[in-house]
Amino acid sequence: MNRDRLIEEFIRQISIPSISGKEERFALYMESRLKELGLKVEKDSSGNLFARLEGSVAAKRPVLFCAHLDTVPTDPVQFSIEGETIKANGSAILGADDKAATTAIVETLLSLKEEGIKHGDVEILLTVQEEVGLVGAKHFDVEKAKSRFFYVLDYSGPIGLAVCSAPYANEFHFRFLGKAAHAGSEPEKGISAIQALAIAIANMPLGRIDFETTANIGIISGGKATNIVADFAEMRGEARSRNSEKLEKQTQLMLQAAEEAALSVGAKVDIDCLREYEGYTLSENEEIVLIAREAASALGLNLKLVDAGGASDANVFNLKGRKSLVLSCGYLRPHTPEEEVSIKEMLNLSLLLKEIIQRA
Numbered sequence: 090m091n092r093d094r095l096i097e098e099f100i101r102q103i104s105i106p107s108i109s110g111k112e113e114r115f116a117l118y119m120e121s122r123l124k125e126l127g128l129k130v131e132k133d134s135s136g137n138l139f140a141r142l143e144g145s146v147a148a149k150r151p152v153l154f155c156a157h158l159d160t161v162p163t164d165p166v167q168f169s170i171e172g173e174t175i176k177a178n179g180s181a182i183l184g185a186d187d188k189a190a191t192t193a194i195v196e197t198l199l200s201l202k203e204e205g206i207k208h209g210d211v212e213i214l215l216t217v218q219e220e221v222g223l224v225g226a227k228h229f230d231v232e233k234a235k236s237r238f239f240y241v242l243d244y245s246g247p248i249g250l251a252v253c254s255a256p257y258a259n260e261f262h263f264r265f266l267g268k269a270a271h272a273g274s275e276p277e278k279g280i281s282a283i284q285a286l287a288i289a290i291a292n293m294p295l296g297r298i299d300f301e302t303t304a305n306i307g308i309i310s311g312g313k314a315t316n317i318v319a320d321f322a323e324m325r326g327e328a329r330s331r332n333s334e335k336l337e338k339q340t341q342l343m344l345q346a347a348e349e350a351a352l353s354v355g356a357k358v359d360i361d362c363l364r365e366y367e368g369y370t371l372s373e374n375e376e377i378v379l380i381a382r383e384a385a386s387a388l389g390l391n392l393k394l395v396d397a398g399g400a401s402d403a404n405v406f407n408l409k410g411r412k413s414l415v416l417s418c419g420y421l422r423p424h425t426p427e428e429e430v431s432i433k434e435m436l437n438l439s440l441l442l443k444e445i446i447q448r449a
């Protein structure tokens with residue numbers, strides 16, 4: 090491992106903007122970087138990069154590392170380095186989510202070569218539009234990968250965290266239909282869609298429901314003028330749970346609250362409820378977890394299993410039948426201007442990947 094080289098690589102990567110849907114430039118950079126390192130790279134029709142480094146030992150099993158190419162929206166980033174920490178200056182977002190991972194991948198591949206380490210096939214999957222709905226992962230044909238184990242490098246915190254469960258989620262769109270009337274001269278002839286919406290929200294269990302279940306209404310809008318009884322109002326929200334039965338129950342309560350609220354004022358409600366993503370739970374005895382645990386202890390780290398409150402590409406791959414474990418990447422406070430990453434942790438991540446490769 091080479092600290093200066095890793096810092097240089099990270100800075101080069103964060104200097105290439107790659108907001109979701111506009112990842113092409115960064116994808117081109119990563120494509121040429123992986124090719125330089127001897128990998129065969131292909132791009133699928135959604136823009137995902139899938140690369141393979143042929144193994145030098147047939148006996149070892151292939152292993153796949155996944156990271157995403159995109160970042161949340163941000164201005165071009167200025168950064169500063171203080172000791173072990175790299176952070177953004179001003180209001181831009183650093184993008185260590187997920188470029189700490191893509192940087193560590195490059196460093197691992199470089200040192201595999203330099204140190205002449207014997208390894209099986211190493212597959213790298215770099216997905217597009219993770220941040221806006223796991224788009225690339227959903228599109229990726231997992232049959233392309235020889236690996237049975239997918240390590241998804243996309244979680245905040247010091248190296249050694251592994252996400253063994255993540256929630257199921259539903260998203261909702263409620264459209265309340267009332268009847269317009271003049272608010273001053275004949276309000277009794279109207280039916281307020283806004284009132285129906287308000288009653289619905291007031292009667293919905295929201296926020297933290299229990300340790301593994303949450304719900305939120307995040308967007309509301311409706312009405313045209315203060316002197317018109319609103320004939321239309323809509324809201325969007327979501328519910329998540331790591332327990333699919335609890336999600337079902339929470340969903341029913343939200344739908345019921347909306348329907349009863351509409352009924353109570355004589356309005357109607359149209360509801361779209363969609364499964365946003367499927368959750369998963371891995372047991373601590375799964376081989377993918379055991380390999381990560383061994384690799385971590387080789388570095389003197391204790392692998393700590395955590396439950397996630399959000400989704401990642403791993404939700405999609407687990408659903409598609411490939412065991413998929415999310416590993417932390419050493420960055421903190423992603424998606425905020427306070428995001429930062431530790432150089433030491435990025436080096437640790439590279440070491441961890443190398444240990445995983447050797448244990449596969």
Ligand SMILES: [Zn+2]
Pocket residue numbers: 157186187219243244
């Ligand atoms: Zn991420």
